[in-house]
Amino acid sequence: MSIKVGRWDCPVCGHKANLGPEKQCASCGSARPQNVKFYLASDAEIVKDESIIRQAKAGADWVCSYCNSHNKVNETHCHTCGNDKSVKDGDKSLEQKINYTDGRNENSKNASQNSKINVSKLPKVQISKKMKVGCLGTIGFLVLLFTSLFFTSQIEVEVSSFEWKRSLKVEKYIEVVEENWQIPQGGKQISSFEAVHHYNKIPDGTETKTRTVSVQTGSERVVVGQKDLGNGYFEDVYEDRPIYTEKEETYEETKYREEPVYKTKYKYSIFRWKDAGTFATKGKDKKPYWSEKFDSTNVNTRIKSKKASYFIIINEGKETHKEEISFEKWQKTTIGDKLKAKKSRFFGIYYGLVEK
Ligand SMILES: [Zn+2]
Ligand SMILES: [Zn+2]
Numbered sequence: 001m002s003i004k005v006g007r008w009d010c011p012v013c014g015h016k017a018n019l020g021p022e023k024q025c026a027s028c029g030s031a032r033p034q035n036v037k038f039y040l041a042s043d044a045e046i047v048k049d050e051s052i053i054r055q056a057k058a059g060a061d062w063v064c065s066y067c068n069s070h071n072k073v074n075e076t077h078c079h080t081c082g083n084d085k086s087v088k089d090g091d092k093s094l095e096q097k098i099n100y101t102d103g104r105n106e107n108s109k110n111a112s113q114n115s116k117i118n119v120s121k122l123p124k125v126q127i128s129k130k131m132k133v134g135c136l137g138t139i140g141f142l143v144l145l146f147t148s149l150f151f152t153s154q155i156e157v158e159v160s161s162f163e164w165k166r167s168l169k170v171e172k173y174i175e176v177v178e179e180n181w182q183i184p185q186g187g188k189q190i191s192s193f194e195a196v197h198h199y200n201k202i203p204d205g206t207e208t209k210t211r212t213v214s215v216q217t218g219s220e221r222v223v224v225g226q227k228d229l230g231n232g233y234f235e236d237v238y239e240d241r242p243i244y245t246e247k248e249e250t251y252e253e254t255k256y257r258e259e260p261v262y263k264t265k266y267k268y269s270i271f272r273w274k275d276a277g278t279f280a281t282k283g284k285d286k287k288p289y290w291s292e293k294f295d296s297t298n299v300n301t302r303i304k305s306k307k308a309s310y311f312i313i314i315n316e317g318k319e320t321h322k323e324e325i326s327f328e329k330w331q332k333t334t335i336g337d338k339l340k341a342k343k344s345r346f347f348g349i350y351y352g353l354v355e356k
Contacts (some may be wrong), residue, residue, distance in 0.1 A: 003047040006038040019043065020232025021055075023070055023079070031080070033071045035093045040226060041232050047233070060230025062093040070094070072231065085127035091229070098237050122130075146201040149347040154354065155316065156292045159337045163311040163322070164288040164329070167280040171273045174299040179267050187268035204257040210250050217245040267281045276301070284329075316341065316350060325356045 006020030015027035023032050047053055059073035068091075076085050181197070183189055221351040225237040279291035288308070296303055310330035311322050325333075333339075342351040 001051050002236050003158075004040055004044040004236075005047060006044070006228070006232050006234050008032065008036050008038055008211070008232070018244055020234075022232070025050050034063070034091050036091075037093065038228055038230075038232060038234070044234070051115055054236070056229055056231065056233035058231075060094045060096055061232075062087050063094065079356050097227050098227045100237070102224060104225075126260045129257065137246050148346045149344055149349070152342045152351060153345050155341050155343050157314040157316045157321075157341045157353075159312050159333055159335055159339065160315050160320070161284060161313040161335065162286050163282070163284050163313065164286075164309065164330075164331075165280070165282045166288055166290055166306070166308045167278050168291055168294075168306055169278050169304040170294050171275045171302050171304045172276040173271055173273055173302075175269050176272050176274065177269050179265055181263060183266050184270065187266075187270040190267040190269060192266050194262045195265040198261050199258040201256040202259050202263055204255050206252040207255050208250055210248050212246055213249055214244045215247050216242045218243045242254060261310050274306075275304070279304040301353050314339065314341070314353075321350060321351065321352075323353055323356065325353070329356065 007017040008020060009016050010018060010025035010028060010030055011033050012030040013025060013028035015025055018026050020038050024030065025032075028232075047056065055072070061072055062075075062085060063070060063084050064078035064081060065086050067078060067081040069078060070091070071079055071085070077083065078085070078126040177190065178187070196248045219240045219242050221238045222241050223236050224239045226234045227237050276294070280345055281289060281291045281294050288310070290306070308327070309324055310327050311324050312330065312333055314321050314323060338352040342354060343349065344351065
């Protein structure tokens with residue numbers, strides 16, 4: 001617990017580094033000021049003298065309630081005016097306080113030892129003016145581009161021909177062979193056999209392995225700050241910090257072997273609905289029909305799903321466009337009909353029919 005002598009600067013004459021315990025400025029003789037700020041010089045010597053150490057540890061100085069001068073803790077009367085020791089308002093600068101060198105303040109001395117990073121001290125990311133102007137310019141251009149694409153004009157287009165596509169997915173009810181742990185309803189057994197159903201993990205001895213562990217092998221005293229004793233002296237503040245060492249250690253780990261568990265499995269035949277293909281038709285007229293290339297009268301055949309698309313081909317100036325529309329609208333439309341379509345005003349991009 002080393003004690004060091006602090007220093008203070010005289011606000012009256014500007015004299016630097018008066019010795020901490022001195023009550024008067026060495027240059028002009030002015031009294032040590034109220035709210036004095038004690039500090040440690042980088043080359044402050046460690047006090048060896050036992051009586052000075054005792055004096056330093058005796059306690060903070062006190063302030064005379066009459067003349068405000070500073071007095072040592074063991075003095076019973078003011079050394080300047082002789083007033084009785086009766087501290088009233090005190091002097092904050094004489095309170096004992098710890099200045100941590102790792103950025104903590106005294107209030108947090110009981111908090112965790114791993115002090116957190118002070119966020120306000122982290123450098124901020126700076127964006128240059130040039131970059132800002134560049135970004136704004138690019139954003140402005142994109143906004144202009146998109147808004148101009150939204151300006152559309154209506155045009156009239158003429159229907160020139162029709163197209164259609166239809167398709168059927170068909171399923172057939174056929175006999176298939178399957179294997180399983182049980183025969184489902186409707187299945188006819190063909191054979192049975194033993195097969196691996198799953199594996200059990202059986203402990204099978206141990207294996208010696210090594211791992212690295214962190215072990216506390218001691219502790220070290222670290223100076224974490226200085227305590228301002230309020231009388232011109234400072235005392236080092238220590239903390240005990242654990243020392244960890246990485247160590248290899250061996251341990252036993254259980255090994256396992258996989259043991260198969262057998263059960264009876266069955267081979268059986270059963271009737272199932274299975275995909276029997278897609279039957280598609282298409283045309284460039286207005287007479288759509290569904291394919292009949294499968295036996296629709298067979299009870300072992302059924303339609304799983306139907307899909308249909310209907311298109312009109314339209315002329316717009318020199319361009320032609322193929323548009324898919326609803327079946328109802330497709331039926332009502334005839335060649336030569338005029339329909340309304342949208343086009344972008346600035347770039348002439350065709351956007352399609354207004355109603356589909
Ligand atoms: Zn002075
Ligand atoms: Zn006094």
